[in-house]
Amino acid sequence: MEKKLVLTNGTKKYKLKNETITAMDNVNLEIDMGKLYVIMGHSGSGKSTLIQMLGLLDSLTSGKLYINGDEISNISEDKKAELRKKEIGFVFQSFYLNPKLTALENVMLPMYINEKIKSSDRREIAEKLLEKLGLENRKTHYPKELSGGEQQRIAIARALANNPNYILADEPTGNLDSENEKNVYRILKELTKEGKAVVIVSHNENIKQYADEIFYMEAGKLRKGL
Amino acid sequence: MKINDYIYLASVNLKRRRKSFVVNVILISISLFILICCLSFSNSLSKAMNRALINNISYRSISAMSNKSIKTEELVDMVGSVEHVIKVVPQMKYETALEVSALDNENFSGNITVYGGNEEIYPNIIAGRSFYDDEKNVCIVPKEFYLFDMNKYDKEKSIDGESLIGKSIEITYYSYEYIENSAPIKKDKYTKTLKVIGVYDQDENMMNVNECYINFSDISDIMDIRLEGNNYSGIDTQGVTAIVDSSLNVNQVVETLESMDLRVIVRSVVNEKLIKIINLTSIFVSSVIMIIAFINITISSIKSIEERRYEIGMLKAIGYNRKNIIGILVIENIIIGIAAFIITIIISLIAILLVREKIFSNNISLKSIGLDLNLNTSMVSLIIALVVPVLSGIICSGKITKKNSITLNKER
Ligand SMILES: Nc1ncnc2c1ncn2[C@@H]1O[C@H](COP(=O)(O)OP(=O)(O)OP(=O)(O)O)[C@@H](O)[C@H]1O
Ligand SMILES: [Mg+2]
Numbered sequence: 303m304e305k306k307l308v309l310t311n312g313t314k315k316y317k318l319k320n321e322t323i324t325a326m327d328n329v330n331l332e333i334d335m336g337k338l339y340v341i342m343g344h345s346g347s348g349k350s351t352l353i354q355m356l357g358l359l360d361s362l363t364s365g366k367l368y369i370n371g372d373e374i375s376n377i378s379e380d381k382k383a384e385l386r387k388k389e390i391g392f393v394f395q396s397f398y399l400n401p402k403l404t405a406l407e408n409v410m411l412p413m414y415i416n417e418k419i420k421s422s423d424r425r426e427i428a429e430k431l432l433e434k435l436g437l438e439n440r441k442t443h444y445p446k447e448l449s450g451g452e453q454q455r456i457a458i459a460r461a462l463a464n465n466p467n468y469i470l471a472d473e474p475t476g477n478l479d480s481e482n483e484k485n486v487y488r489i490l491k492e493l494t495k496e497g498k499a500v501v502i503v504s505h506n507e508n509i510k511q512y513a514d515e516i517f518y519m520e521a522g523k524l525r526k527g528l
Numbered sequence: 529m530k531i532n533d534y535i536y537l538a539s540v541n542l543k544r545r546r547k548s549f550v551v552n553v554i555l556i557s558i559s560l561f562i563l564i565c566c567l568s569f570s571n572s573l574s575k576a577m578n579r580a581l582i583n584n585i586s587y588r589s590i591s592a593m594s595n596k597s598i599k600t601e602e603l604v605d606m607v608g609s610v611e612h613v614i615k616v617v618p619q620m621k622y623e624t625a626l627e628v629s630a631l632d633n634e635n636f637s638g639n640i641t642v643y644g645g646n647e648e649i650y651p652n653i654i655a656g657r658s659f660y661d662d663e664k665n666v667c668i669v670p671k672e673f674y675l676f677d678m679n680k681y682d683k684e685k686s687i688d689g690e691s692l693i694g695k696s697i698e699i700t701y702y703s704y705e706y707i708e709n710s711a712p713i714k715k716d717k718y719t720k721t722l723k724v725i726g727v728y729d730q731d732e733n734m735m736n737v738n739e740c741y742i743n744f745s746d747i748s749d750i751m752d753i754r755l756e757g758n759n760y761s762g763i764d765t766q767g768v769t770a771i772v773d774s775s776l777n778v779n780q781v782v783e784t785l786e787s788m789d790l791r792v793i794v795r796s797v798v799n800e801k802l803i804k805i806i807n808l809t810s811i812f813v814s815s816v817i818m819i820i821a822f823i824n825i826t827i828s829s830i831k832s833i834e835e836r837r838y839e840i841g842m843l844k845a846i847g848y849n850r851k852n853i854i855g856i857l858v859i860e861n862i863i864i865g866i867a868a869f870i871i872t873i874i875i876s877l878i879a880i881l882l883v884r885e886k887i888f889s890n891n892i893s894l895k896s897i898g899l900d901l902n903l904n905t906s907m908v909s910l911i912i913a914l915v916v917p918v919l920s921g922i923i924c925s926g927k928i929t930k931k932n933s934i935t936l937n938k939e940r
Binding site for chain 2: 350354357359360379380383384385386387388390392394396398399400402403407411412414415421460461463464
């Protein structure tokens with residue numbers, strides 16, 4: 303079965319006390335391997351909502367999501383966790399690191415639940431990932447001892463820990479300066495060359511030059527860009 | 529995920545959050561400590577009270593006499609066959625007054641009353657020990673011992689019973705020549721040396737300050753000598769004293785004996801209501817303390833997990849399932865519980881020993897409470913220290929892990 307992530311007629315409504323917000327409205331999207339997708343749009347347009355649905359962090363109100371051909375819109379929480387572990391690496395704008403763990407430990411964290419990685423290999427894999435992201439000298443540092451850019455690279459290393467096919471990043475450079483921003487984009491672009499699919503949400507115009515495909519989100523609707 | 533990975537992650541988490549780990553352990557330890565101390569104290573106290581009331585010899589002795597003239601030996605057999613009666617002795621051989629001729633090897637002139645006892649029938653010993661079934665020439669004295677001195681009646685001069693342990697009391701008695709219709713004449717003089725081996729609380733047992741316990745067979749020996757040749761005073765038709773196994777069975781025994789056409793006198797009646805009140809009070813106090821400890825530990829366990837919402841959301845996002853996350857948090861709570869339990873047991877043991885040895889030991893009545901850290905109390909606290917954090921951990925983290933990581937991230 304061909305590896306791809308497909309969303310059809312994806313709709314997400316948030317029910318509040320006396321109103322219902324349609325954050326994502328009938329979105330169709332296909333994510334193929336080896337490509338970098340950029341989703342742009344104004345604040346509140348539903349970009350985060352969309353990428354969270356792709357990352358199985360929340361469930362659709364209606365519509366269907368397929369991963370590698372399997373429909374997964376209605377699977378159990380445990381199966382979703384299993385897919386998040388194996389197939390998806392999610393990168394948050396706020397890094398979402400464990401402040402009590404060192405860089406290396408943060409990167410090793412996803413490997414404890416991966417039966418395919420031997421416990422004796424975890425450290426080596428994590429070290430290699432940190433090296434790859436230029437953090438070999440920051441292994442024993444805690445997040446608070448690191449710059450925003452370094453923290454984001456650790457978050458990316460962690461997202462790669464279990465070697466997933468899909469890397470999803472929600473404004474990964476939102477908290478970074480332009481130097482670090484470029485660095486992160488280059489790293490993410492590099493991953494597509496290894497055959498991974500990368501989806502980046504951003505409202506930063508600089509990302510466009512790295513994109514294979516660009517989409518625009520407007521009031522919950524997705525439109526293909528140039 | 530393997531169990532050693534769970535334990536590793538849990539221990540790393542605790543190590544890196546040393547402050548909140550220590551605070552949690554201390555909070556749980558305090559609750560457990562109060563629980564253990566209260567349970568131990570109320571347990572020991574109500575046991576001591578029960579012992580004092582239910583096992584009290586005074587509440588368990590009955591005198592029985594026959595309306596017909598049957599031989600004492602027959603009466604002993606009759607009464608002895610009744611259920612719950614553990615010892616029957618002829619009245620004559622149950623209790624007698626004796627002269628004291630020497631105390632701790634010094635001449636003395638006093639008077640004591642002795643009661644018969646054996647391994648299972650003696651008052652609650654508060655110092656020293658009780659005697660074995662066939663141990664002769666030993667005696668158990670009251671804690672506030674007063675040997676009535678025939679010559680100088682001086683009530684102030686009581687002796688600390690405990691100070692006599694290991695020392696000797698020499699008693700004197702006589703054989704007699706019995707002549708019909710006239711007072712018996714003293715014949716030969718006998719002495720017997722009793723070694724003091726134990727002390728009982730005369731107030732608790734409603735006895736007098738000069739009443740001691742010696743072996744039934746010692747009284748029997750003395751009385752055999754005293755009564756030898758007495759064929760005139762109806763010795764054969766004396767009443768008997770029966771000892772019942774528990775004061776709670778006295779009523780039943782009395783009914784049976786009365787149905788056998790015997791006259792029964794009960795020395796004193798135990799107040800069963802009082803026993804019930806003591807037990808209920810102890811259960812009530814223990815329950816209240818247990819509930820408070822339960823609530824305290826639940827709150828601190830829940831708090832320690834609530835603090836981790838952000839981390840729980842992160843773990844979910846990277847693919848940990850609910851079982852993984854709950855497992856890690858529960859193991860953390862188990863480690864906290866075990867640490868708190870061990871610390872509490874050690875501190876409680878020390879505290880209880882200190883109280884017992886330094887405060888209670890100075891007062892023989894407090895000492896008789898026998899304050900102890902008993903197994904039940906420890907088990908209860910172990911269960912509370914483990915089950916409560918584990919259950920509240922499972923329930924609380926179960927709830928949190930149902931939320932999605934985005935919500936948990938935003939809640940920070
Ligand atoms: N948990 C929620 N409950 C209710 N409404 C929500 C929730 N999350 C998002 N929304 C609403 O859904 C809409 C889309 O939100 P979303 O976070 O996807 O926007 P966004 O495009 O990522 O914006 P930004 O660029 O500011 O991050 C917004 O109007 C927001 O108020
Ligand atoms: Mg957003």
